[in-house]
Structure formats: C-alpha cells, structure tokens
Amino acid sequence: xxxxxxxxxxxxxxxxxxxxxxxxxxxxxxxxxxxxxxxxxxxxxxxxxxxxxxxxxxxxxxxxxxxxxxxxxxxxxxxxxxxxxxxxxxxxxxxxxxxxxxxxxxxxxxxxxxxxxxxxxxxxxxxxxxxxxxxxxxxxxxxxxxxxxxxxxxxxxxxxxxxxxxxxxxxxxxxxxxxxxxxxxxxxxxxxxxxxxxxxxxxxxxxxxxxxxxxxxxxxxxxxxxxxxxxxxxxxxxxxxxxxxxxxxxxxxxxxxxxxxxxxxxxxxxxxxxxxxxxxxxxxxxxxxxxxxxxxxxxxxxxxxxxxxxxxxxxxxxxxxxxxxxxxxxxxxxxxxxxxxxxxxxxxxxxxxxxxxxxxxxxxxxxxxxxxxxxxxxxxxxxxxxxxxxxxxxxxxxxxxxxxxxxxxxxxxxxxxxxxxxxxxxxxxxxxxxxxxxxxxxxxxxxxxxxxxxxxxxxxxxxxxxxxxxxxxxxxxxxxxxxxxxxxxxxxxxxxxxxxxxxxxxxxxxxxxxxxxxxxxxxxxxxxxxxxxxxxxxxxxxxxxxxxxxxxxxxxxxxxxxxxxxxxxxxxxxxxxxxxxxxxxxxxxxxxxxxxxxxxxxxxxxxxxxxxxxxxxxxxxxxxxxxxxxxxxxxxxxxxxxxxxxxxxxxxxxxxxxxxxxxx
Amino acid sequence: xxxxxxxxxxxxxxxxxxxxxxxxxxxxxxxxxxxxxxxxxxxxxxxxxxxxxxxxxxxxxxxxxxxxxxxxxxxxx
Numbered sequence: 001x002x003x004x005x006x007x008x009x010x011x012x013x014x015x016x017x018x019x020x021x022x023x024x025x026x027x028x029x030x031x032x033x034x035x036x037x038x039x040x041x042x043x044x045x046x047x048x049x050x051x052x053x054x055x056x057x058x059x060x061x062x063x064x065x066x067x068x069x070x071x072x073x074x075x076x077x078x079x080x081x082x083x084x085x086x087x088x089x090x091x092x093x094x095x096x097x098x099x100x101x102x103x104x105x106x107x108x109x110x111x112x113x114x115x116x117x118x119x120x121x122x123x124x125x126x127x128x129x130x131x132x133x134x135x136x137x138x139x140x141x142x143x144x145x146x147x148x149x150x151x152x153x154x155x156x157x158x159x160x161x162x163x164x165x166x167x168x169x170x171x172x173x174x175x176x177x178x179x180x181x182x183x184x185x186x187x188x189x190x191x192x193x194x195x196x197x198x199x200x201x202x203x204x205x206x207x208x209x210x211x212x213x214x215x216x217x218x219x220x221x222x223x224x225x226x227x228x229x230x231x232x233x234x235x236x237x238x239x240x241x242x243x244x245x246x247x248x249x250x251x252x253x254x255x256x257x258x259x260x261x262x263x264x265x266x267x268x269x270x271x272x273x274x275x276x277x278x279x280x281x282x283x284x285x286x287x288x289x290x291x292x293x294x295x296x297x298x299x300x301x302x303x304x305x306x307x308x309x310x311x312x313x314x315x316x317x318x319x320x321x322x323x324x325x326x327x328x329x330x331x332x333x334x335x336x337x338x339x340x341x342x343x344x345x346x347x348x349x350x351x352x353x354x355x356x357x358x359x360x361x362x363x364x365x366x367x368x369x370x371x372x373x374x375x376x377x378x379x380x381x382x383x384x385x386x387x388x389x390x391x392x393x394x395x396x397x398x399x400x401x402x403x404x405x406x407x408x409x410x411x412x413x414x415x416x417x418x419x420x421x422x423x424x425x426x427x428x429x430x431x432x433x434x435x436x437x438x439x440x441x442x443x444x445x446x447x448x449x450x451x452x453x454x455x456x457x458x459x460x461x462x463x464x465x466x467x468x469x470x471x472x473x474x475x476x477x478x479x480x481x482x483x484x485x486x487x488x489x490x491x492x493x494x495x496x497x498x499x500x501x502x503x504x505x506x507x508x509x510x511x512x513x514x515x516x517x518x519x520x521x522x523x524x525x526x527x528x529x530x531x532x533x534x535x536x537x538x539x540x541x542x543x544x545x546x547x548x549x550x551x552x553x554x555x556x557x558x559x560x561x562x563x564x565x566x567x568x569x570x571x572x573x574x575x576x577x578x579x580x581x582x583x584x585x586x587x588x589x590x591x592x593x594x595x596x597x598x599x600x601x602x603x604x605x606x607x608x609x610x611x612x613x614x615x616x617x618x619x620x621x622x623x624x625x626x627x628x629x630x631x632x633x634x635x636x637x638x639x640x641x642x643x644x645x646x647x648x649x650x651x652x653x654x655x656x657x658x659x660x661x662x663x664x
Numbered sequence: 665x666x667x668x669x670x671x672x673x674x675x676x677x678x679x680x681x682x683x684x685x686x687x688x689x690x691x692x693x694x695x696x697x698x699x700x701x702x703x704x705x706x707x708x709x710x711x712x713x714x715x716x717x718x719x720x721x722x723x724x725x726x727x728x729x730x731x732x733x734x735x736x737x738x739x740x741x
Contacts, residue, residue, distance in 0.1 A: 060691065089722060089723050091697045092696050092697030095695060095697060096695070120722065242699075245699065248697075269707075273708075278710055376710070376717070377714075379710070379714055380710060380712050380713075380714030383714075383728075483726075483731075484692050484696070484727055485726040486723060486725055487724035
C-alpha cells in the first residue's frame, strides 16, 4: 500500500483536490466539517491511500490542528508527500515546500489555482522549478478538474521507488552548516537515525520547532539539546528564514515568464469594498445570515419538509399500519413500529430539507471565501470580549453541529481563547435543535417563523458572547492575541463542491436518525408504555409520566405545565433531535398537524418561547459533552458545561416567562 | 498619539519592524512570507481601531491595528 500525504497552506484548495483525486473516503476523526482531523481516501482500483491533513503555514505548529499535520509526519512512514500550493502565492507557499523537501521523502508539488496565476499575467517555467527544487512539479486547477487526471496517472503509474527522493540542500550560512554537520554526524552515529532525517531534525530544531524540540527531548538527543541555547543566541532561526527566502526569490525570478493577462482579479477587490466596508460590513454580515434563515425556513426548507411530513405521516404510516394488521402483528409490536419508530424517526427525518438547506448555505459561505471576511468584520466585537474574529468561525460552524464547531476551535492559537470558545460553543443553536423550533413556531408564530427562529439563534450568540466576557474576566485573558487572517480570492461556488460539503455535513444527521434517534425513540416508547405494573394502556401510569410529574413543580415557574414536555427534554440529552420525536411518541401522534394542535392547548406563545430558550441553552448533547472532555482534556470542564448551561437556561427562561406573562 | 489616517489607503509602505511583535505573531508573519522590507499596501481600516486589511505579495491579509502599527515602525503616518 502506498500512502500519499496531502500537505499545504490553508486556502490552497487542498480538500477540493483531495475530493477530485479520491473516489471513496472516510474521516479518521469522528466528525465531518472542516479538515480538523486527518481524512483518508483511496484512488479507485489502486492501493494508494491519500491522507488529507489540516492546512499548515509551516512545520512549526502554532495551533492544535497544525500539530495534527506535523505529528502525522513524525509518527507515520508516508511514502509520498503531495504538497498543494496556491500558484498565485508561490513565494510564501514555497517556504513550507522547502521544509517538506528537506524531510527527504519523495515530494510532488502541485501548483494549484494555476488559472488565478495566469490572470495576473505571470507564469512559471515548470522545468526550471523542477530543476531548482529537485522534485516533480505539476499544475492543477482542482475547481475545474484541470490537471487532476495527469496527477492521478502519475501517482497510479509510477512505483514509489521510481519517484525522485527530494534532495534539496540550501546554502545556509557557514556557522549553520558547521553545526548542522556536527549534530547530524553525532545523531547518525549514536542514535541510529538516518542521515536525511537527522539533517531535517537538526534544521527544524534550530528553527525552534516546538514539536521537534519535544521530540528531541523525549528521545534525549544530546547533540541537539546541548546546543539549543547557542542556536537561539546566534539567531539561527532568522538566518534560516532569510536563506530560504533568498532561495525562493532566486528560484521564482529564474522561472518567471510573462504571459498576457486576462485579469479579472479586480472582482475580489470590488466585492471586498462592499462586504468589509467600515459601515456596511456588520449589517451585511447580519443580512447574509437572515437570508440563510429565510432560505432554510421560509422559502425552500419548510415547504419541502411539509411535503415530506405529509408523505411520512400519511401514506407511509397508514400503509405500514394496514400491512402490519394484515400479517397479524401483535398490537404491541404495531404500536412500537407505527407510534414509536415511524412517528419518532420519521418525525426527525422530515427536517432533512431544512437542515440540508442550512448546510448548503454554510458550505457556500465556506467555499466562496466569505468566512474569512466574517472573521474580519466581527473581530472588533470579539476583541471586546477577549476573543478574536477567528473564534466566530467555530461558532458559525456550531450552527450546523456543536461538535464540529468545537473541533474547529483548534485553529485558535491561544489555549485560553480556545477553551473559552469551546465552553461557549454549545450555546450556538445547532441544526439538531431546528425540528423542535420548527414545531413550536408553526404552532404559535406561523406568520413570523423565520424571525422567531432567528431571534433564538441571536439569543444563543448573545449568551455565548456574555459568557465569553465573563470567562475573559475570570481567566484574566490578556489583550495580545494572534489575529492574522488571510483573505482568499472569491470563488464562484461550484455545485459539486457545495453538494459534497452539504452531504458531508448532513449525512451525520441521517446516520444519527438510524442510530441514536432510533434508540432514543424506542427508549421513550418503552418508558411511556411501561410502568411499575408492567405494560400500561394509560400513558399517565407510565415511567415517563412518573418522571415528568415528579419534576413538574420545578418547571412550572418557566411556563412548562405538561409532564410530556419534561420527559421529552430528558431524552434531548441523547441528541437534540430526539426531543421532537419523543413528543410525537409521548403525545401519541404521527402527524405534526395534530401535535401542533395539542401544543395550542398546553402552551401560550410566551411559555412556548420560554421553552424554546430553555431548549436552546440547557445541557449539551452527549456527543458535545464528550467532545468538550476530549478537547479540553478534562472531565471537570465537561461537568461544568452541563451544570452551568442548566443554570443559565433556567434563569433566562424564568425571566422571559415571568416578565413576558406580565404583558401578555 | 495621532491616528493613522484614511489618506494612507492604497498607499504602499515598507514593513519596518518585526522585533516588537510576540514570537507567535512574528512566526505567522514569516510563514506568510512577510519580513522587514516587504512592501505592503493599505487597503482598508475597520472602524474603532478594528483590523486593517493590507496587501502584501498579491495576498490580502487582515491584521490587528496594534500589529499593523508595529509593522509600520510604531509611527503613525
């Protein structure tokens, strides 16, 4: 089996190229979304495995996701490195390429986005680049599938041992070369390390690479550890940087060719003039999100969901019931399938259109290049609460799924800022909460559905920001933070890329419908059909009723007067989608219309809104709790997150219900 | 201190200093190919001393105002 590691700067189209190269793939991390964990795929009819790693600027990691890439290189014996570069910004992309070439494995450099380069009136002579860099160089334009076939053929048809091993030796200053030779010789002699690896290790050590310094310390590489102070005092890092920069400038100058320009890059500047406008920037940001919600809830998502619901609760439910009767299925089993599984799982599946539209919108924002601008225009607001604009991206991704959002927080440099972002992420209203919002807004606010849902989303953002400010004061977060955002050129979103992004994100929801939502539905059906005396025909004597009624006095002050709603809230801890399916089961209905009519008797608009606020903020789902634990490396923070969110949810819905009741 | 004026927009300046930046910021700027002597064109200032958009080597980058000021040598234009 041949392993190809895909490495490169962020915004070089690495994931698009990965998707074009591979036919099937699987995430190595448990969650889909941005590449925050490595992702593996294979090239059809071959034993070539391609590993997509998070984007990195250098091999010396600042963020947690960058560490994933570097650790992969150190811990795995990769056969070929496919270095994806943005041809239009080759100068800084080659800084990473040099580090990869010095690693000594065969390297193929893909000059991606080659069309963007040509539009500037510049081109590079590939043979000159290959000669100077000592590796294979290919040109691609992954968005248009250009050059992909040639790249795939190269990987498919050339045995690994025929690839030229990278042998780049830069002309570092004399004092560096002297120390490099000394350390390398000792490492090879005393520590059984290959000469290439020893050379790379020493250069990286001189370059203050944190992971390499830990690696050297862990392996007790004395020839390096003893010289650390000297390397730092002599500013080797600066000298290495200068040498690399000079080499790159010489290389690019010698390979540079002028071609006729078909420049339309002015488009990016024109769009930026509007979307990052000092006055209009933030209102445009809000407007884009409003449009997203209108598309998901009013214009496209809801009408499709309604049709799917009519189909599932009508023909499917009736046909299944008739079929089960005709084959003589026991009433118990019939009830489990029709009232439990079809009502519960089906009730959640009807929301797929809304969720897919929302995910498609998020994918369009990611693919077009707007996300980086969103980080920029929100930075000043985020700065006031001790975070930076980059924290806004995980929060936005959290609209899809809190788990992915928390994972995306890995791109934040400072540990304290990362922790705060992790802790406030569950307040972002994930797509799993949509089904229950949709039911309540349809029941109580039919004319203002999008506006009410948007207000819930914004309330989540406000609570998240307020808590961030609180944590800033508690954790004594200092002002200085790394906030350097690259603004990529805008791209017209492509359907295939948007579809893949939407499906990647949505399939998790579909998978959950078949697993945890199915299990939760069966559980709630069992709890509502069994009581201390065994199988019960009257739901009021079931375990669910007992639990709900026991806790009812606690919930009355926030406007919840039905035990069914309380039991449903409990199941929401499994996964938020389960709340609506539980309500379907608990209220014994397969039809949303019937359920909406039932709500009308149990809630008022203000108590319904208070309940939605409670659902927005109370306990994160199991998957999110687990992610908080794994990302913070501490059970304490996971437990804290559970209790603090219950407290906040209760306090806020209490205030909303009590104050609202005074006026309504 | 005098504010960097809007008149600097679309004008080019050379990066004067990286020494006063913290290590991580300096490292990230280096990774983006930015060094003392790099030519930077100011594209936009966001309000209330928010980020500044600059263009260096055909790439647009958003920086915190404080970092931008240090790159300019700590002196306002």
